[in-house]
Every structure is written in C-alpha cells, then in structure tokens.
Amino acid sequence: MVQQGEGGQRVRLTRDRVLEAAVALADEIGIEAVSMRRLAQEVGVVPMALYKHVANKEELLDGMVDLLVAEIDPPARDVGWKPAVRLRVLSARRALLRHPWARPVLETRVNKTPAVLDYMDSFIGMFLAGGFSVDLTHHVMHALGSRMWGFTQELFQEPAPAAAEPPPAPPPEAMAAMLGQMAALYPNVARVATASAHDDGSVVGPGCDDQFEFEFALDLLLDGFERLHAQGWSSRS
Amino acid sequence: MVQQGEGGQRVRLTRDRVLEAAVALADEIGIEAVSMRRLAQEVGVVPMALYKHVANKEELLDGMVDLLVAEIDPPARDVGWKPAVRLRVLSARRALLRHPWARPVLETRVNKTPAVLDYMDSFIGMFLAGGFSVDLTHHVMHALGSRMWGFTQELFQEPAPAAAEPPPAPPPEAMAAMLGQMAALYPNVARVATASAHDDGSVVGPGCDDQFEFEFALDLLLDGFERLHAQGWSSRS
DNA sequence: AACCTAGGTGTACGGCGTACACTTGTCAAG
DNA sequence: CTTGACAAGTGTACGCCGTACACCTAGGTT
Numbered sequence: 001m002v003q004q005g006e007g008g009q010r011v012r013l014t015r016d017r018v019l020e021a022a023v024a025l026a027d028e029i030g031i032e033a034v035s036m037r038r039l040a041q042e043v044g045v046v047p048m049a050l051y052k053h054v055a056n057k058e059e060l061l062d063g064m065v066d067l068l069v070a071e072i073d074p075p076a077r078d079v080g081w082k083p084a085v086r087l088r089v090l091s092a093r094r095a096l097l098r099h100p101w102a103r104p105v106l107e108t109r110v111n112k113t114p115a116v117l118d119y120m121d122s123f124i125g126m127f128l129a130g131g132f133s134v135d136l137t138h139h140v141m142h143a144l145g146s147r148m149w150g151f152t153q154e155l156f157q158e159p160a161p162a163a164a165e166p167p168p169a170p171p172p173e174a175m176a177a178m179l180g181q182m183a184a185l186y187p188n189v190a191r192v193a194t195a196s197a198h199d200d201g202s203v204v205g206p207g208c209d210d211q212f213e214f215e216f217a218l219d220l221l222l223d224g225f226e227r228l229h230a231q232g233w234s235s236r237s
Numbered sequence: 238m239v240q241q242g243e244g245g246q247r248v249r250l251t252r253d254r255v256l257e258a259a260v261a262l263a264d265e266i267g268i269e270a271v272s273m274r275r276l277a278q279e280v281g282v283v284p285m286a287l288y289k290h291v292a293n294k295e296e297l298l299d300g301m302v303d304l305l306v307a308e309i310d311p312p313a314r315d316v317g318w319k320p321a322v323r324l325r326v327l328s329a330r331r332a333l334l335r336h337p338w339a340r341p342v343l344e345t346r347v348n349k350t351p352a353v354l355d356y357m358d359s360f361i362g363m364f365l366a367g368g369f370s371v372d373l374t375h376h377v378m379h380a381l382g383s384r385m386w387g388f389t390q391e392l393f394q395e396p397a398p399a400a401a402e403p404p405p406a407p408p409p410e411a412m413a414a415m416l417g418q419m420a421a422l423y424p425n426v427a428r429v430a431t432a433s434a435h436d437d438g439s440v441v442g443p444g445c446d447d448q449f450e451f452e453f454a455l456d457l458l459l460d461g462f463e464r465l466h467a468q469g470w471s472s473r474s
Numbered sequence: 475a476a477c478c479t480a481g482g483t484g485t486a487c488g489g490c491g492t493a494c495a496c497t498t499g500t501c502a503a504g
Numbered sequence: 505c506t507t508g509a510c511a512a513g514t515g516t517a518c519g520c521c522g523t524a525c526a527c528c529t530a531g532g533t534t
Contacts (some may be wrong), residue, residue, distance in 0.1 A: 005420060009277040012500095012512075013512075013513085035489080035491080036490080036492080037489085037491090043477085045512095045513070045514090046514050046515075047491090047514095048492075048493090048494095048512065048514070048515080049512070049513045049514075051491095051492070051493095052511075052512055052513070053512090056491075056492075057491065057492090081310050104345075107341075108341075109388060114422070117422070117423045117426060118423070120392070120423070120425075120426055121422075121423040121424070121425045121426045122425070124348065124425035124428075124429055125425060125481065128425055130426070134429055134432040135432065136447065137428075137429050138429040138449060138450075139453045139454075140430070141392060141429065142389070142392065142445070142450035142451075142453065142454060143369070143450075143453060143454035143457055145389040145390045145392065145454070146389070146390035146392075148392070150255050151345065152379070152382040152383070154380045155357070155378060155379065155381035155382065162476065167349045185351070185354070185358075186354050186355070186357070186358040187358070188358045188359070188362045188365055189354060189357055189358045189361060190362035191361075191365070191374075192361055192371055192374050192378065195371040195372065195375070196373075204484075208375065208379070213375075213376060213379035213380075214379075215263075216376045216379065216380060217376075217379060217380035217382070217458075218510080220380055220462075220465075221454075221457065221458070221461070221462040223461065224457040224460065224461050225457075225459070228457075249481075250481075250482085272520080272521065272522080273521080273522065274520085274521075274522090282481095282482070282483095283483055283484075284522090284523085285482080285483070285523075285524090285525095286481070286482050287485080288522095288524095289480075289481055289482070290481090293522075293523075294521095294522065294523090331534070355498075387488065442528080
C-alpha cells in the first residue's frame with residue numbers, strides 16, 4: 001500500500017490522495033481503527049506529514065464525508081417531488097451501505113462543509129420545487145432527519161443481553177435456554193423479534209430486513225408529507 | 238466533591254455511587270470530558286479503583302443509561318395506545334434534555350442492559366395492547382427509531398460553513414456579508430433557515446423550535462401508524 | 475489471633491492527536 | 505548553473521486516554 005515510484009522516488013502526497021486513502025482504509029478496517037498514525041503508514045509517510053494536507057482529524061473526517069456526498073445521485077428530473085426525494089434518499093442509502101463508517105461519522109459532524117451544504121440545499125430544493133411552502137419544507141426536513149442521509153438509528157441489532165464472548169458460539173441447547181429466558185423476561189421484544197415474517201429456518205436469524213424497514217418508514221413519512229401538502233398545510237396545521 | 242468521612246475515614250465506594258457521580262459529572266462538564274481519571278478524581282479515589290465497580294468504561298456508560306431509563310415515566314394507563322406512546326416518548330425526551338450526554342451515549346451503545354430491554358419491552362407492549370399486529374408493531378418500532386428515546390439527529394444546529402473561531406464574535410457587518418454569501422450559495426437552505434416563523438428580531442437566531450419540530454415528526458408518524466392500523470395493515474400493505 | 479477477601483493503590487504500557495523545530499526536495503528567478 | 509524560497513516530509517516530545525497487573529490494607533469471619 002505504500003505509494004512509491006520507481007527507484008525510491010516518492011509520489012507526492014495530495015489532500016485528495018489522503019482523503020481517498022482514508023476512505024479506503026475505513027472501508028477496510030473500520031472507522032474506529034483509522035488513526036492518523038495508521039493512515040500515515042498506509043500512505044507511506046510519517047504521521048505528521050498528513051497535517052500538511054488536513055488541519056486535523058476532524059477535517060479529515062469532513063473530507064471523507066465530502067467524498068461520500070459526491071457518490072449520491074443528483075435529484076432526478078421531471079418526476080415530481082415525491083419520487084425524486086425517495087430516489088435520492090435511497091441513493092444516499094446505497095452510498096452509506098457501501099461505506100459503513102459513514103453513519104457514525106455523519107452523526108458526529110458539527111460543521112458542514114460546502115459539499116454537505118450543497119447536498120442539503122438541493123435536497124430542500126426538491127420540496128420547494130414541488131410546491132411546498134418554506135415552512136412546511138422546514139418541518140418536513142426535520143421529520144426526515146438523518147433519513148436524508150439514508151440511515152436511521154438501528155434499535156435491535158443483536159439482542160444479546162448477557163455479556164458473552166463471540167468466539168465460542170454457545171451450544172444450541174444453551175442458546176435455546178437463553179432464548180427461552182429472554183422470552184420470559186421480555187415477552188414483547190421476543191414476539192416482534194422472532195415474528196418478522198422471515199421464513200428462514202433459524203429461530204431468531206437476521207431478525208429483519210433493514211432495507212424493508214427503512215423504506216417502510218420513509219414511505220410512511222412521504223405519505224404524511226403528501227397529505228399535509230395536499231391539504232395546503234399552514235403553520236400549526 | 239471528594240467524599241470523605243470525619244477524621245479521614247473514607248466513605249466506601251459503591252457501583253451506584255460511581256454511576257451517579259458519572260451522571261452528575263457528565264451533566265456538568267459534558268460527556269467528552271468524562272474520563273475514568275476525571276471521574277476517579279471526582280469521587281476521591283485513584284483511577285483504577287473504579288474498575289472494582291465497573292468492568293470498563295463501556296459498562297460505566299451502560300450504567301449511566303440505566304439511570305437515565307429509570308427517569309422515564311412508565312406507560313400511562315387507560316388512555317389508548319396513541320396518547321400513551323406520545324406521552325412516553327415526550328417523557329423520554331424530557332429525560333434526554335436533562336442529560337445532554339445521553340444522546341451520543343445512546344447512539345453508541347451496542348449491548349442492551351436489562352433495564353433498556355425492559356423499557357423496549359414495555360414500549361412494544363403499548364402497541365400490542367393497542368391491537369397492533371406483531372408485524373406492524375415491528376415496522377412501527379423501526380419507523381420510530383431513535384425517536385423512542387426522545388431524540389432525532391439534528392440536521393441544522395448552527396450553519397457555520399467557514400471555520401471561524403467563536404471567541405471574537407464577528408462584527409455585524411461581516412456577519413451580514415456572511416449571511417448574504419450564504420444565501421447566494423445555498424438559497425434554499427437560507428430560505429428555510431431564516432423563515433422559521435419565529436418572530437424574534439434576530440436575522441437567523443436560534444433558527445427553530447426543536448421541541449415543535451420533534452412533536453411535528455412524532456405526530457406525523459403516529460398519525461401514519463393510526464391509519465395503517467385502522468385499515469388492518471398486513472405485511473406488504 | 476489468624477486469615478480471607480473486597481476495596482483501594484501505584485506503576486507501567488501502548489495507544490491517541492498534535493505542537494514545534496528541523497531537514498529535504500522542487501522549481502523559478504537571477 | 506546557481507541560488508534561494510517555499511512546500512512537503514521528518515523526528516521528537518507532550519499530555520491525554522483506557523486499563524493490565526502486582527501490591528497493600530482494612531474489616532469481618534472463624
């Protein structure tokens with residue numbers, strides 16, 4: 001991975017190469033393992049050299065987000081606000097799924113870069129172009145919240161209440177016992193967790209189809225927006 | 238803050254005292270400043286002493302969340318699922334606003350403690366008791382997402398694109414120029430950001446009423462849930 | 475009086491972000 | 505071709521972090 005020309009001639013580092021390397025590294029080893037030191041090693045340079053191209057780690061993360069935003073499709077043309085928004089959110093989601101590091105990073109961003117503001121601006125533009133009032137657009141953006149980035153907080157990822165080390169997978173009978181206890185303690189959780197209408201044989205399995213759940217909520221919101229819009233929503237309904 | 242009895246007799250530390258001190262400290266100085274060392278100092282003990290009461294920092298944070306969850310009201314009785322859910326979410330939100338550290342902490346929690354599972358279980362129970370199918374309940378929980386905790390990702394907190402040091406507040410005319418440039422570059426953002434129908438004189442001001450936006454989105458979802466429920470929703474609509 | 479043990483201590487390690495002073499490589503002007 | 509300026513890259517060091525591990529010590533039980 002160390003970038004070097006023939007005969008020891010170093011390839012000059014650029015901000016872009018740093019950012020691209022950071023994205024690739026985060027894709028590969030996870031964002032929590034990306035440190036300035038590790039990234040420097042990856043591009044074949046001493047840690048402090050990175051600071052000639054990014055002011056600090058925050059700015060590095062901002063730059064990574066910019067690269068992510070560039071992967072999101074522009075608004076579809078000639079399709080009405082609703083499919084336009086829907087398509088774009090799903091495009092954002094695809095980008096997000098390609099880069100699992102993006103969710104935690106987006107959540108912690110505090111200053112918006114121009115690229116991010118551009119995205120938001122054109123996103124807002126879809127509603128305004130669709131005839132939404134400025135006010136309703138404002139509320140609607142809040143209602144979408146982080147869904148405009150293609151994600152929501154995942155509530156149940158792996159119901160594993162008791163701390164157990166992953167390596168030795170618990171034997172089936174212990175597993176069953178655990179599930180039974182689980183069902184006894186948290187009957188409602190157990191019901192919705194197991195009854196996700198997925199016919200894979202496993203008892204609990206992957207639990208649910210994230211993509212389906214995401215679109216379910218997205219469409220619920222879009223339908224709600226549509227209704228408000230249709231009835232000429234004005235502040236305080 | 239150092240806890241010590243008369244004549245140098247140390248007050249024995251307990252897990253509960255550690256957790257309560259952690260919550261109080263996080264309330265006071267912010268979660269990012271809470272380190273094991275700082276917390277130890279706060280309770281008058283050497284850092285490693287804390288590890289006799291919590292296994293590691295993750296468990297400390299889990300324990301703090303448990304304390305938070307305990308502050309959320311139990312489900313209201315005899316009021317139908319919709320107001321019950323609404324009230325409870327708003328109660329969670331109040332707890333969350335009392336403890337600003339809670340949002341980032343909740344977002345990063347990976348294992349659910351029994352207290353958290355209890356909360357989720359009784360939360361789910363509100364829908365089931367209201368006659369929701371298990372399936373619909375599942376989807377509905379996903380749609381709520383982190384809103385069940387009383388928060389959503391805040392999209393616009395302070396539109397400050399160019400890095401500027403906060404201490405010297407920019408002079409009014411520079412501020413105006415910045416806003417003008419902002420409006421030129423991101424016209425749509427500018428429109429919804431300024432037109433939040435808040436009559437405080439300031440040009441951009443606090444921007445919007447978070448509580449209103451939160452309830453707007455919450456009610457939009459609850460109305461959507463109601464509609465699906467009323468029309469006897471079954472998988473894949 | 476002897477012992478056990480839970481709670482508290484001290485030292486140390488490997489990681490992190492990054493400040494600061496330095497050398498080196500590249501290219502433009504003389 | 506030389507020179508010098510400036511950007512890129514280096515090396516060292518600081519102060520933080522979480523926590524492993526060996527040790528001490530006070531209280532309570534036998």
